[in-house]
Amino acid sequence: MWKKKLREYKGKFENYSIRKKLNYEKKINSNFETILNSLTLEEIIALKLELAASHVNHKLYGFPIIRSIKFIVREAVVKFALSATRTPKDAAGVLGITERQLKEEIERFKINPKECNYEVPEDTN
DSSP, rough: OOHHHHOOOOOOOOOOOOOHHHHHHSSSSSSHHHHHTTOOOOHHHHHHHHHHHHHTTTOOOOOHHHHHHHHHHHHHHHHHHHHSSHHHHHHHHHHHSSSSHHHHHHTTTTOOOGGGGOOOOEEEE
């Protein structure tokens, strides 16, 4: 009986999915997801940095990568926790922090969960 109730429960972040958002915006597709899945996180970060550097003639001088990376990763992990859980309490549990700390992280990175409802609009045709 409890499993049925668990399936019926829909939390605040039920539709928050960066994957769904990027698919809808046509920024990714299933082929890209397959390729991405075969790469390590380290390879993905290095590739992204290399691509960013290529646009500025491979010179990222003055950009504090080491100091910035912890904030970049922190924001990404908070967004993941919100997309992978049903409630703020669950998201905080995934992150190993309190709900208050999660709220502070959401405010720090200006994440608005109400705007993160990525339900694909139904076709009116």
